[in-house]
Amino acid sequence: MREEVKKVIESIRPALQRDGGDVELVEVEEEGGVVKVRLTGACRGCPMSQMTLKMGIEQELKNKVPQVKKVVAV
16 A cells, blocks of 8 residues: 555655645555655645645545545644
8 A cells, every 4th residue: 555655645746846845755554544744845834735635635645545544744
């Protein structure tokens, strides 16, 4: 599951980087389906970062890796 999540994150990164931000994978809890990520650059502290996290990153991961139940920022 970690490799699948990693591939999806890599596909999302260019869009975030175009806006001066980035995302890095911190941990994948396979049992609970929780993915922990760290938003960096312009995404860190951005008022829209929660929307980016939930409506962008989490949705994409859930669509492409069905085992993912939740994405949280650390």
